[in-house]
Amino acid sequence: MAETNARAGRTATAEKETADVVWSGSWVAERLGVELVGDGKPDGDRELKDLLGLALRRNPKRAHLLVSNVLGKHVPQKPSVVYGTGFELGRRVHELLGDAEARRAVVLGYAETATGLGHAVADGLGVAPYLHSTRRPVEGVARAGGFEESHSHATSHLLLPEDPELLAGDLGPEPLPGAVSDAPLVLVDDEFSTGNTVLNTIRALHERYPRSRYVIVALVDMRSPADRGRLTGFAAEIGARVDLVARGSGTVTLPEGVLEKGRALVAAHEAEAMVPAGPEAAPAPRPCTRVDLRWPAGVPDGGRHGFTPAHRAALEPALPAMAARIAGALGDARRVLVLGFEELMYAPLRLGTALEDHTDAEVRYSTTTRSPVLAVDDPGYAIRTRLVFPAHDDPADGPGDRYAYNVAGAGFDAVVLTVDSAADTPELHAPDGLLAQLAAHTDRVLLAVVPSYTPPYARSAPDPYASERQEPPMLPEPLRGPAFSSYAPDEVGWLLQDLSDTELEAPTEEREEAIQSGGAHYAESLPVEYQPSGQYQELFKAALELSAARVARAVGTVTETVLAERTPRPVLVSLARAGTPVGVLMRRWARHRHGIDLPHYAVSIVRGRGIDANALRWLAAHHDPADVVFVDGWTGKGAITRELSAALAEFDGFDPEIAVLADPGGCVRTYGTREDFLIPSACLNSTVSGLISRTVLRADLVGPEDFHGAKFYRELADTDVSGHFLDTVAAHFDEVADAVDAEVKELLAADRAPTWEGWAAVERISEEYGIHDVNLVKPGVGETTRVLLRRVPWKILAKRGAGADLEHIRLLAEQRGVPVEEVDGLPYTCVGLIHPKYTRGATGADGRAVESK
Template identity: 75%
Template sequence: MSAPRTKTTTDTDGGTARVTEAHGRARSAAPEARADGTAAETPGADGPGRDPGAGRWPGEWVAQRLDVRLEAPPGEAGALRDLVGLALRRNPRRAHLLVSRVLGKHVPQLPQIVHGTGLGLGERVRVLLGKDADRAVVLGYAETATALGHSVADGLGTAPYLHSTRRPVPGAEPVGGFEEEHSHATSHLLLPEDPALLAGGGPLVLVDDEFSTGTTVLNTVAALHRVFPRERYVIVALTDLRGEADRARLEKFAADLGARIDVVALATGTVRLPGDVLERGAALARAHDAPPPPPAGGPYPVHRVDLGWPPGLPDGGRHGFTPAHRARLEAALPRMADRIAAELPDGARRVLVLGCEELMYAPLRLADALTGATDAEVRFSTTTRSPVLAVDEPGYAIRTRLVFPAHDDPADGPGPRYAYNVAGQGFDAVVAVVDSAADTPALHAPDGLLAHLAAHTGRVLLAVVPSHLPLPSPLRGPEFSSYDADDVGWLLQDLSGVRLEAPTEEREEAIQSGGAHYAESLPVEYQPSREYQRLFHQALEASADRVAHAVGTVTDVLLAERGRGIVLASLARAGTPVGVLMRRWARHVHGLDLPHYAVSIVRGRGIDTTALRWLAAHHDPAGVVFVDGWTGKGAITRELADALRPFPGFDPDIAVLADPGGCVRTYGTREDFLIPSACLNSTVSGLVSRTVLRADLVGPGDFHGAKFYRELAGADVSRHFLETVEARFDAVRAGAAASARDLLAADRAPTWAGWRAVERISEEYGIGDVNLVKPGVGETTRVLLRRVPWRVLARRGAGADLDHIRLLAEQRGVPVEETDDLPYSCVGLIHPRYTRGATGTDGRAVR
């Protein structure tokens, strides 16, 4: 790459505003030599063997007929013509279209040239910015420059990337937008998943294929600077074709803004147009317009390729793409390319990888990787919404076009879409790469894209990349829950305005009859009597040391085994008070500020996968520790292990305060004792309900739901519980550390003794369903508070730990049977009278 020529204007406003323009050829802008030493095909429209005029500049036809001239500084005309050709637009605002020969949009091109061109520009921007390059953010323009901008970000190396979009995405709130007046589709949205992506003070690098008047860039900078002001912008384009008036306008704009603006382009020049160019262009288009070729008739085979796209990896930069995402993609590309190569026809010589409108970068990188996985020549291009006249003449950039209906439910309706220079190019196979939002019936329709491709190639392959859904943000107190904001981030959606409560008996019948799942409704919140509240406070005072000791023990074990960078993910809601206490122990005793989130898991339906995606996007999955209050027979332990299998990197081992069932290896104690937070419902859990999963309320990209019972604030003891236990931390610190050391040296393998006991009890009492047997103090409390209890089995001599159990049983008229043969302090049995076949029961209470 030659050194850029730099022109610096006179500084204004004391040197705070400056426009710098740098032009010169990037490393991969021109065609490269083939591996066999012969020259690669000139990147134009003339395919090999197609035309005796091959080698002519693919702009001559338009230039001669419209008197359009591309003028460049002395010695640069060749560079400009290497980069662009000319075609006729079907647009009343502009008659001509500059057709890039290195962009991979309208002209199929070698992927290493397309990606290499952007890499070269990014490397130049990195040199220009110096030490500020590590703080830069890159913004590309839809649809044409999405892959170019992404490639520039690759060249910078450390820059996150975002591109504008014309596709509204449900659940994604725009943080900005701007207009592109001359375009056929003018409105651009900015939909970063993390709005902080644009909030930093580092340079913003704006990338487009051409810099013609500067209006679009000025609109963008003006809109963003009002919300995210910064001191420096860099504009990157393949070609800079502004006139002197436009350059002066940008200089004044920078001065008014008080910011520095740099311009980096591969070539510079000017497009000279006659005054009547619009009329002449429209007449020429009418004279040479011809109907596009029809799609393939009858059934046509389409071979799907399962790419094995990495879970949670964004499909592009529509919602942001970080350096960590880039590393994951690079690692996965060879394997995905091998899967495509295995489906190519034997002896394939020419293959086209065809992207879909804004989805350019993923297909580009797949095409680049496929080049190394097959002996065939691989080309890359994408479909577009830009209407351009096709003229099969030498010296014209767009020789053929395919026209088909839009298939991605776009905001501007199902209007026509186009694929240029695909028909008649001798491709033995076309690999159509779309995101899942575009894999619709319209894509597969008789007049759809795949049918058109089938008429012009021997094999059509379809590779679908999962559409990235932007993730919602965690809820925090005091807007949601009575906890402090830094105690926990709830990976839930707020359903406080939805009526979800049902009477206990009615709900039990629906659950046991199979008519409803327990997570589709909520029990009516138990309002404790004055006597029961007194028992809670007595139990808390009596057990605070014991709870604090167990909190310290399990936290110290985790820090010793998993390291000091762990992330706590408590299972809402019983695990959440424990997670808060573990976080406070780590801060109080070890000076650590551990992130803590609450996630939902539902028996029979698994863990909240959107919450997992959020955790994986913001933290290393290997450092995430799932936290619960206690174990019963181990159903949730098994549920979590099953749910995490499709999500590599997460450790399914649950850390609990008490493990009387012998179900986990990370615990504070295996004694079945009263954890006071089990005595109440929302009023000891931040006023948050149990979690809800119902199809009409929770969509594919939503968190599970829950309610915030603000109206119960007068009865809330959540903070009191935390503060009472935290006040004992210093007193139990040494003992907890000793217990942790003992556990680290002990055999902590799960025994599953609790599961065996539950099976025996179920058989002895003729229940026939282990889900109706709830072992342990915590689970028995839950049965009495929100199910239809049948009886309680209590271990003889259990003492004060069961005072609240006896009181609740008395209030509900439930017999308490004492027994000597019980591994738990108590066991609650749900009344089996509603059982009629399928029994979907309250699995969240089963641990």
Template identity: 75%
Template sequence: MRNAVNNGVWSGTWVAERLGLELVGDDALPEMLGLALRRNPKRAHLLVSHVLGKHVPQSPAVVHGHGLALGRRVRELLGPEEAAKAVVLGYAETATGLGHCVADGVGVAPYLHSTRRPVPGVATAGGFEESHSHATSHLLLPEDPTLLVGDGPLVLVDDEFSTGNTVLNTIRDLHGRYPRGRYVVVALVDMRSAADAGRLDDFAREIGARVDLVATASGTVLLPEGVLEKGQALVARHEAEAAANGERSAAGSSGPVAQFPAPLEDVAAEARCDTPGAHPAADRTGQTPARGTATRVDLHWPRGLPDGGRHGFTPAHRDRLEAALPAMTARLAEAIPVDARSVLVLGFEELMYTPLRLARELAETVPAEVRYSTTTRSPVLAVDDPGYAIRSRIVFPAHDDPADGPGERYAYNVAGGGFDAVVAVVDSVADTPLLHAPDGLLSRLAAHTPHVVLAVVPSYVPEPLYAAALPEKRRLMLPEPLRGPAFSSYAPEEVGWLLQDLSDVTLEAPTEEREEAIQSGGAHYAESLPVEYQPSEQYQELFHAALQTSAERIAQAVGVVTETVIAERSPRPVLVSLARAGTPVGVLMRRWARFRHGLDLPHYAVSIVRGRGIDANALRWLAAHHDPRDVVFVDGWTGKGAITRELAAAIEEFEAGGGAAGFDPEIAVLADPGSCVRTYGTREDFLIPSACLNSTVSGLISRTVLRADLVGPDDFHGAKFYRELAGVDVSTDFLDAVAARFPEVAEAVGGAVKELLAGDRTPSWEGWAAVERISEEYGIHDVNLVKPGVGETTRVLLRRVPWKILARAGAGADLDHVRLLAGQRGVPVEEVGDLPYTCVGLIHPQFTRGATGADGKAVTV
């Protein structure tokens, strides 16, 4: 083991002398910290902890002991009553294990750590940025959404407290959603400057909460002017010298190193065993493994036990782990060479706590000296000098399909460590071909130790938890989303309907009766349903022909709007379609995300009613299960933009009434002919075949219903499932036909998105202006009775009593179905030269026989 002070030389001397740095503070600091240089444009030096178990192999008892001691100090600070209500939050990746140890010391506290690994299907409870890090985005993914809710103290744990920015960003983010009265910040070392030290007190006063700090040691690093530039120049010089001398990477050598590793393809792929004194040895089964291979050990990990704190780790989980550790460690011990004198247990990035506990138990089981450290994604310069904290490093490809794409990962101070065996502990997500590749981690380790052992812990992915996330702020327990095949003909994973099933209620009324009641003010359109349109054979043929013609164009628009959402709104959006026209589009966007990015996005359908707003209970459900900032509302198309405005007003009203903040009211649409939104697939007004039909292209679901005698204050809005129409259902046909075109439009989508993101997409609302003009010109004087665009015109012909159809002169096949429907219903189609839409459907404002039109002549409807 290399201590921070080795033979009288402090492991920060090399950096301090060359950059003019000075470490001042508690006497314990030189024993706890060394210094290294890293390739980072924000901070040149790296404080290397010798008691954390990340970069420097250390006794697992020392690592666990420091965390336990901090946790016990927190428990003493809080007192038994407050400690019993505390929640501990650790930071990825460096402090995930430390935070878990602190939770052990507090005693009864549940534990959660942030993560940089998105997990499909798990709701995000928050996120924040780490300003100085090379990889900044942190996610909070608790299995239990109530974990961060409550009035007990929140204990935030990091390895070092330097500027305080990361911690303050976290508290600010969480306090806005889950306010509480007390926070405790915990770190191994408090390295704030005098200026930064005062910010914590100012911040506490700003949010009206108490914020305490607990640290093992404190001090600061005095930085001379220009230190960043000096550090970068120093790194560049050593890299150039290494390249000139033709030195090999630490990945293939245990000799002196003063460089970042060469590209992976330049490193010898064959694993070698050239560590001084290394020799193959038999394990306790009497077997001698082949050189360069790894012995896999089945730990018999307890079923359902989380592998760490990524989704939360409770005291009950801790009890299960404690009970299982002796048997799991005994299996590891069987694979350790009988004459091994030095063993390293090597954890994997965020997976720190489980390997640490296995290492501590192993140290009590085998006679060898056991050390513990973990791999990391942080690139650090390695210099084989006693006055430098990172003496060697192993480089290997990332092997867990990381969110930030392929890249290099590192293990420090392992090469040249003289370990007789290395036990690599990874989770199952990371047990990939790249782990076992010739240039992978296992082969790299085999170049420096005669015996490599692999233990794989099952990656824990929680089942979706549909429970009240904010029990003290909610008056009700909302049900789980409805899913097919019980409700809708869509597959259950395609969409969850935040609706109640009114299939057994008679809601349909003749179209003429509904129209008269709506226009007379006697009823709202959402209080009843039109009789479901039964398409003729001719009309069904027209639908299929239109689908065949336009599938490619729709596929491209789906790709464009989805890529725009992922690029601008959220890397893992929660799609919330506005039922029902938006639902097929939401399903297609979900399919595109899976096709192009391997993402399994959550998708729900909710009700929004013109004049009544969006379903507030659905918003409450979404806020309880997802971060509202990730929610993207989806619709099929814009007409004049009424729903766009309706949604914005409804979200504002929801937040003003105490609802969760963070919902973005802008809708993402497949087509935006009205120029009402910034996020769209196209602004062309063309035929979207899903507009040709009603329920039979929308999962057999009716439009939504909001009626006081059926929908109470604690209910979702309602809808019907027309099971009896299964024989003419084309919902899946529509989706499959469009999705089949995804591969052929992928390249075009990339170019279109690039052009779109670079252009000006500011809504002009020209559609709204055109609707107002048409309303006045045709004597309607009510914009709600002017339905612009192909989609809205189709709805008029299927559900309402239309007066006439305005068609842009020269419009072709996009209007074939409109002309067919208009002919069937005896509605005139009038060609107009200057029309921003392909067509517009008009409903006369006086639904009575003998009404007069714009020309003063009698109109019969």
């Protein structure tokens, strides 16, 4: 069954320099008169020919094939170029839609050529779930739709999302008559030639899930003027807006009779290729080496059943370790091809990009295909060589030949074949199978198998890879917005259980009495959510405008310090809830400045009770504990810092050091600043923290196998400023970038050992004011704000001369009838005091009543 161009090994290297300057479509253009014409812009023709070559295919519907140089299907290309092309298209779609619509978008890619491209576009878009069509039916998974690709050799596309509501957007699984979704659908294909495939798709989906907007994304837009008009008319017919985003554009001119001429040319060259090449014997195939990727549990192999932002957040940090395992098996190989498998394009592509970062070897990427294309060993032709081998999975249209192009004779001294477990069959390992074919053309063949993902409800037979995907029942997946919190799903995963339907709030005075008397722990109930007055809300907005750049600088400083000192691929774990906005901002900084998506989770830690042990077990099961960086908003006296250090002593591998935005107490080494200044997220409760309550730990609600709990205050959505806070701070990232770089350079060279100055000050204040309990002394702007919002304060100590940072403190104190006392020599901007003898009608050391008003 093997078929290769016998001359390829002798000529490909010798003609490499020629191939670099000869357009890889000239052979077809000269013989058939096919031309590529740019869009009329300067250098338009050249840019189009840089993107595309031409080949001939055995297809009765279309003779020519546009061969992309940046898709990674037929032509091996740098993985970073392939991924970067799709990612940049995704960023352009994000700019077109704007943040609000981009957050609601769903991305759909086309099998088989655009499955990886569509996935990269979804990554560039940022928070979009991704689905690709498939030609592989999966038993037990219902179709959510399908459509036809009229010019293809394999026409039927299936849509098999695990979540039946994925394509419904905001309409739900059974839309009401006449309902139209506001969630844009982004359709991604490698080329937009006639528009027929896209029209078929939109028509089929619009009947079931009508929506107001579609965006078509392609590497090249090659429509004729008539086709462009047809799409415009179709959009008007369905009453939806349809936009197009493409890397390049132009047209293909086809002379009369090109189909017949193409068939004759293909027949002639295939007959020539069947002539024996001579007595030269092929080298004996070498055995392949398996690489254990340790693919992250719960992450699908691609978008066949849907790929969510949560899946993306779990995959990203695992890629470097998988690349390291591949690199270790490659040895001294210097020219490496990562070869994917038909629809499995994204997983090998991301392994390739990670391998580029991990090795000095020259890395290229391409995939096998079902598409039969003529191979001609000429530098002016896009498909120089081909390998032909039997199908080795269970495809939708039955067994047959499969192909790998431009691999033979390309000079690769190692090939990393990446397949899903459904394709790791005896046919793959047969004497005429793909592994044997590859071994005849390279020194080393590695086999990396990604577990085939099947929705749990569809698994009807034992699966040897199932243990790599299924989580123990005591370790549920993180909660994510919009079902839990107002944050986007990729911004943070909450390792908490949802207690939104449980009555947990108690009047502030009752809580304080119970806490101080020892009758209850503060984490067993919640204070009634403070509803800010109009005056206070205006004060928050003013404070945010005043301090946003300062906060942005601190965010940049702490993030860059983490990246430089702790780990290049940190897993951010914020301490809910004050740390969560900081973790989201750090994640945004890393993406904005470095283009990396850091996983981010929020966990509960309770003073006197420790950190959520089940959350730590979940993190250890999904990530390297050494990569986990705990994040908090600020330090006061360092109680939580000490609590975390003590709690982690029972767990291997976690670093107990917290990264904080502000460290006025001198408690940590990793911080954005040691100044005690107003962080606006401290001014409010849930309405600046994704509408999530403080965490709850109560024995009757949280069992031994449960995460700690919290509530989602959906009813406060009208006053939610969580997104406004994040966007306002992030808008200053570019402005503070130079200052951050200079500050981090100084910090990395400085002695930042904790001084615990804040703890000493708290002990002094506790004794001086007759409190004798450091837990009732709350130092710093953030902690003082919490006292005024949640507890029964006695008095506020303010550093003499403190200005705008205390405006909200003074307003809250006035509203609650709490005196503000200005003092000298205070190491913090302010300190909140809770009296230790709180009872109704009791008096403090100065004779004042301490009952809250």
